[in-house]
Amino acid sequence: MSTLPTALLSSLKGLPGYDEQAFIQMHTSGQQITSVRINPTKAFDVYEHSFEVESKIPWTSNGYYLKQRPSFTLDPLLHAGAYYVQEASSMFLEQALRQTADMSQSLKVLDLCAAPGGKSTLIQSVISNESLLITNEVIKTRANILAESITKWGAENVVVTNNDPKDFAKLENYFDIIVIDAPCSGSGLFRRDADAIGEWSEANVQLCSQRQQRIIADVLPALKQGGILIYSTCSYSKDEDEAIADWMIDEFNMKSLRLSTEPEWNIVEALSDKNKAYGYRFYPDKVKGEGFFIACMEKQESECGEVAFPKKSKLEKLSKNDIAIAEKWIREDVGISILKWKELALALPARFVQDIDLLQQSLYIKQAGVALGQITPKELIPEHSLAVSNLLSNNIPVIDVTLEEALQYLRKSDFKLDSNGKGWTVLQYKSRNLGFIKLLPNRLNNYYPKEWRILK
Ligand code: SAM
DSSP: OOOOOHHHHHHHTTSTTOOHHHHHHHHHSOOOOEEEEEOGGGOOOTTTSSSOEEEEOTTSSSEEEESSOOOGGGOHHHHTTSEEEOOTGGGGHHHHHHHHSOTTSOOEEEESSOTTOHHHHHHHHHSOTTOEEEEEOSSHHHHHHHHHHHHHHOOSSEEEEOOOGGGGGGSTTOEEEEEEEOOOOOGGGTTTOGGGGGGOOHHHHHHHHHHHHHHHHHHGGGEEEEEEEEEEESOOOGGGTHHHHHHHHHHHOOEEEOOOOOGGGOOEEEEOTTTOOEEEEEOTTTSSSOOEEEEEEEOOOOOOOOOOOOSSOOSBOOOHHHHHHHHTTBOOOTTEEEEEETTEEEEEEGGGHHHHHHHHHHSOEEEESEEEEEEOSSOEEEOHHHHTSSOBOTTSOEEEOOHHHHHHHHTTOOOOOOOOOOEEEEEEETTEEEEEEEEOSSOEEEOSOGGGOOOO
């Protein structure tokens, strides 16, 4: 592994909890940690699965360390959205959410810098079903990856947007919680990604620090008075961590919030130089996870007004007949609205329809709720998102397949199944939905999305 930049090491001297010798030693040890987080809506017995669980991650409800890194790509349950491969330290976000807000309430939550979707899928699992998560990524190609993660996660209370942080400023006082997992210089991931070491520079730390301030200033009008801002990075640099917390207090009179941690977690509580704001540092020589920083702030004052919800909806409605066709495919849950969206039928909890109307005034909505499919005069041609969603009706036929069959399906290869069924059918692996096939008299059509097929 390349040596750690001397300028980084000297800039960390004197920081709370920093132990240079242990830090360097951990980076040269070659030790790698693998962890996953289970989707509670698609839960399975992790101890019975093909990967070997080492232990539970103590600061999160659904996270596990694995004994070794399996080939995740060849595990159909990953593609079914039954779990997400995520670095353990960042799952501490669950503590930040639970300790600063009441997760049983109906909340509007924004994950501003969200691709590929690790924090967003965690947030979705922690908030209530009455809450709405808006998950945003500014870079278009990365927004596609985010949409894929969200689709596979299967929840209907999520909206994916592709916007610059400043586009949110018009949503004055709208969000209860904003999570900013900011783009940063990335030193916290050096143990895992040694190639990134060569790209580190002090100048980049300064650039990141300025960008982080700009992102926060741009989005802050959208946070309610009394709302919570959760700021995190995977950088050890004070200028991207505690100094940003100090700056938020100086510029916006934010109030720092303290979190409680268990001593055995070895997370270091750090106070910022000027305003003594609380921040939480994760060092890989202390914590079983990568480098991470997180701080929580409450917005004490707001000069902004309230957002005005549009009086008249601009969303297109479907005919009663079309709605009846679509309804056959979804569980008989109360409170789901079926709308027309980009030529598709879309299911969305009824209480959020007004929010979609509001959001689309200022944002580019890439995806909202669950796309059900295209309605023709006679039938619904289902979308993949419906198969992997939590909305699919139990009346749709399913076939549970072997590992080899599941992989053929996920590769989008031609294969045969021994079945007398016909028409639209859901393929399952270990009882988790993988996607649709259509059974025809002598063959089947594979409807797995081409762009997501596995290439191995
Ligand atoms: N939260 C993600 C997760 O847990 O999977 C990781 C987010 S990553 C640390 C930061 C994200 O910020 C990247 O996806 C990057 O594309 C995005 N980003 C880059 N520049 C940005 C900017 N100027 N404003 C907002 N987001 C930006």
